[in-house]
Amino acid sequence: MTSLLPATRTGAAHRLAALAADALGGPLPVRLRAWDGSETGPAGAPVVVLRSRRALRRLLWQPGELGLAQAYVTGELDVEGDLGEGLRTMWAAARERGPRPPRLTPADRARALATAVRLGAVGPRPPVPASQARLRGGLHSRARDRAAISHHYDLSNEFYALLLDETMAYSCGYWASEDPGFTPADAQRAKLELICRKLGLKPRARLLDIGCGWGALTLHAAERHGALVTAVTLAREQAAYVRERVRERGLTDRVEVVCQDYRDIAAGGFDAVTAIEMGEHVGDAEYPAFAAALHRHVRPCGRVLVQQMSRGRSAPGGGPFIEAYIAPDMHMRPLGETTGLLEAAGLEVRHTESLREHYVRTITAWHRTLEHRWADFTALAGEETARVWRLYLAGGALAFEEGRMGVDQILAVRPGPDGASGMPATTSDWYEGLEKA
Incomplete structure (x- = not known):
């Protein structure tokens, strides 16, 4: 169910952008819009849309590229406009910040978990999308x-x-x-x-x-x-x-x-x-x-x-x-x-x-x-x-x-x-x- 929280500086997008800045070592290079209508980030940048809390939950269970991909293919996360331009913006920011993002401290991790709890994103692991490969047996058998x-x-x-x-x-x-x-x-x-x-x-x-x-x-x-x-x-x-x-x-x-x-x-x-x-x-x-x-x-x-x-x-x-x-x-x-x-x-x-x-x-x-x-x-x-x-x-x-x-x-x-x-x-x-x- 979509939250009716007002799109204020305490909205989900602002809280998540602050966490992302800690994890990435700098501000998000894209604009972020969350399921509660809140929005933040540089004007004119590609807009990443978190359509539901489940997208965030996927990232808690599967941090990194695979969690983002799972959220995208299921439609829980989307990019408005040119997807390629959104990816180009993210890669450019990653190159500028170097190969190693800052190491998160225990306090950083605790703050992230507390934010996820407040946003209602903590819960069971979401099911793996049906389109993801499920292979068994020895590698290259x-x-x-x-x-x-x-x-x-x-x-x-x-x-x-x-x-x-x-x-x-x-x-x-x-x-x-x-x-x-x-x-x-x-x-x-x-x-x-x-x-x-x-x-x-x-x-x-x-x-x-x-x-x-x-x-x-x-x-x-x-x-x-x-x-x-x-x-x-x-x-x-x-x-x-x-x-x-x-x-x-x-x-x-x-x-x-x-x-x-x-x-x-x-x-x-x-x-x-x-x-x-x-x-x-x-x-x-x-x-x-x-x-x-x-x-x-x-x-x-x-x-x-x-x-x-x-x-x-x-x-x-x-x-x-x-x-x-x-x-x-x-x-x-x-x-x-x-x-x-x-x-x-x-x-x-x-x-x-x-x-x-x-x-x-x-x-x-x-x-x-x-x-x-x-x-x-x-x-x-x-x-x-x-x-x-x-x-x-x-x-x-x-x-x-x-x-x-x-x-x-x-x-x-x-x-x-x-x-x-x-x-x-x-x-x-x-x-x-x-x-x-």
């Missing part, structure tokens, strides 16, 4: 990995069809043109063509596409380059979708779709192997074995292309929200560490290319689609899931914009016995005409 992938990618093919363009490519695009008519779908086709060129695909070349998603690269390589593709995914809905697209396009003689764990792939001798934004899901301890598998599956002088998200040297990577709601058990490392692991497996890294700014544009396009089709998303998946994705896309675009996260294409070869690489002398042909791909 086959069963747990399947559940983690299913949590995100089996949301439904219809959901992703609403979000993505007609290519159904769910990875960073390549914005090869500044022409206003160059669309997100064009950026995805340019990315797919760039990958095929880097791999040097020719008719009847054998390609292993690990983590094939909804088949964008598989279909492009088979149709445009005549490749023979083995497409692998752990997500059953994705596998069914790709098989149907293969059948519709008459590519059953060129494409085999396999629903299995990458650790169970037995075939080898491929001319090329790809892992497009799949390596993040492998795990830290398991990555050396993953890199060894890439080496094992490709023939001598064959090429491997890994497109993978990375984190800045001092940045945390995904964080509690991403790992709880979007990509459970994911692990990101700086680019240099990944190239080192690939080299340790016997691959020779020949070329790396950062696509960080390209991902800002890609995610921004997805976010724009989400907002434009908000009613369709909520009708299909429910408002809580739609709010998860709003927070994910707004926060993700900002993380790439600010360099806390990156994404890179890493091209490697398995050297021949005599050290031959089979690589061209120059790379200029890779980029010609991509805007028309």
Whole structure:
């Protein structure tokens, strides 16, 4: 029930802002409005709205990013206006104050608890939102990995069809043109063509596409380059979708779709192997074995292309929200560490290319689609899931914009016995005409 307390200096917003200033080491950079109508904070700043005491209770039970995310996805906490701008303001304030907030004294903690009691926010732990992942079993066991992938990618093919363009490519695009008519779908086709060129695909070349998603690269390589593709995914809905697209396009003689764990792939001798934004899901301890598998599956002088998200040297990577709601058990490392692991497996890294700014544009396009089709998303998946994705896309675009996260294409070869690489002398042909791909 909403309180009828007047919006005075003793209102909930003012009390909470004072506590937040103690915890953060400075005043709140955003404006705060509480459930009792009280409001405080800098004029013109993004407005954070606490719609109920339960939002505060979540933060008592789960302090930090995850508690805030739980309150947001349930609608107990909201941000008026541009969510991305609100997140940008908070991150800027955190950078200015340094990496370590002030240490709270026992007196500070007692004062915070007393304030929570006076505001009626103390009570049982609120239930975990239904959209939060609940995984069991050993970290990166086959069963747990399947559940983690299913949590995100089996949301439904219809959901992703609403979000993505007609290519159904769910990875960073390549914005090869500044022409206003160059669309997100064009950026995805340019990315797919760039990958095929880097791999040097020719008719009847054998390609292993690990983590094939909804088949964008598989279909492009088979149709445009005549490749023979083995497409692998752990997500059953994705596998069914790709098989149907293969059948519709008459590519059953060129494409085999396999629903299995990458650790169970037995075939080898491929001319090329790809892992497009799949390596993040492998795990830290398991990555050396993953890199060894890439080496094992490709023939001598064959090429491997890994497109993978990375984190800045001092940045945390995904964080509690991403790992709880979007990509459970994911692990990101700086680019240099990944190239080192690939080299340790016997691959020779020949070329790396950062696509960080390209991902800002890609995610921004997805976010724009989400907002434009908000009613369709909520009708299909429910408002809580739609709010998860709003927070994910707004926060993700900002993380790439600010360099806390990156994404890179890493091209490697398995050297021949005599050290031959089979690589061209120059790379200029890779980029010609991509805007028309």
